[in-house]
Amino acid sequence: MSSRVRLWVFLVGAAGFAALFAAACFDLPAFGTVPHPYGVRAVHAALSHHTANVIASVNFDLRAFDTLGEESILFSAVIGTVVLLRQARDEHRKDPEPATVHPPVRRFALLTLPFALLVGLYVIAHGQVSPGGGFQGGVVTATALHLLYIAADYRALERVRPLTLYEIGEAAGEAAYVITGFAAVLAGSAFLTNVLPFGTLATLSSGGTAMVLNAAVGLEVTSGIVVLLARFLDQAVEIEDPGEDDGSPRHTGGGGGNGDDEREPA
Amino acid sequence: MSTSDGWLAAALVPLLALVPVLWRIAYGSPKDRLIGQNLTSLLAGLVLLLAARGFHRTSYNDVALVVSVLGPTGTLIYARFLDVLPDSRLVRWTALAGVPATVLPLCVATGPGRAMVKLLLIGALLIAGSVVTSGRGGKGGVTA
Amino acid sequence: MTDVLIVVALLLVAGAATAAVLNRDPVRQALVLSFLGLTLALLFTFLQAPDVALSQLAVGSAVTPLMILLTVRKVRRRPGSGGDGADKPAGRER
């Protein structure tokens, strides 16, 4: 299909979608008005389980089984990426040149690093109390680790980031989730039922198993994102293509064609 | 107009300032785009602080806290990839003037306590992050 | 007043999404995507969803653009040259 035909097919489809979607929008209840029966029940259920953050309660208690599914998608996506981005037999590694970093930037990054890690862990730990949780905090923690890449260079990051540990961490997070689910079965109830004592509303130890599952997800997301970024960094900074390159033109895309201004002339 | 509406109206100021920033990011030179990215996280932090007060929810400040940590981190990562860390008076002065002008009234309105400590912390992080990433010394900072 | 904030944020998000699509160069697009992530986070806060805002902030403003930049660096590099500006395609498309 040529690109012109493709564009026409899209335009026809888009016009149809736009018309139907607009009609549906005007039939929807007006923005901000309708009652939400499911929402109201979810709030009741969360409060009866002493979980202050209803969203965390929905994710890790009421719909914990769905979250197991989501987590598995994450798990397999990370595994898939690791497999796709592994070093092939015909590729070789090149040590990246050590970088020179402007001293204020280095100081700032080194000072912020522990603090940023702390913020990430805080967001994970307070998941059932205030906005936050394993999914969000995990990403923050993983990103914070990469301040080291800014502060020094890639090799410094590699030295303090034992990748195997994070790969194990990811699997452990997934396993902890499933084990918590089976613990409920052993306790004589259904898979992933909240069997732990609920604690006091709005304290760190509230929410029963929601707290445990939240921590498991936090571990998995942190490790998963670290592993992902590590693989991409590996490919971009260290691994070189085999010597198949003989000066043939490369199509690097960039159809707009303004790749030339990526570097400001010094 | 109630006080909470006042805070939300104040949040509208940095929010509207994001419109020209979008223009700069979409059509500017590489330097301009990086300055725009830096400015975005700074302005977003201010919007979030004011909105948290306007909605009477101290827990919304966590979002601003995460912005103040991740914003400069993001800017520095881009700086390393694009090989520029542009000197920007605009960012520096927006931070030095805008952050105190936002955080101090918020502190007065909040009163002493844990919430106020958190506000001051977020303010300090926003200023420090912006000053470092706006490249004082003007040498352009980072080489990859 | 909340409504005004929501409307402004919605228009910003729509503008940023359009700009992200129309910027054909992935490096430019990465920066616009990061802007889109931040404005989405603001919109979600105004819609009283701070949890979702946190999630969008962490992912949209940092992780996704970073991965795009790393892929661009990998894809545009040629052995020995290192830089991503070194391989301007001789036979550019179309």
Added chain:
Amino acid sequence: MTVLPYLVAGWIFLIGVYGLVTSRDLIHAVGCLAVTQSSTYVLLLAVGYRNGGTAPVFADAPTNSRVVDPVVQALALTDIVVGATVTALLLALVVQLRKRHGTVDPDALSELKG
């Protein structure tokens, strides 16, 4: 105002798909897919919003306050993080394609297949 959020979600979806259809670079296409994804979050949260409601997080609000719908928020929240890892998977595929075929232009790739 009563339908604007829904319409904006529709616009983001359409512009994202437009980018996907006309893209000449798979990396750009993955970015467009991320844009398209975000339309679902806007739509979900717009459906869950209630005028005068606040976030269903009761750490600093009385338990009888009027709240917005937590269920849609929970849906959007997990999808954002999972979506990011799927984006990573797609980008990894792009890297592999570039290694195998030396191009990331979708049209050039379909020519390769004949």
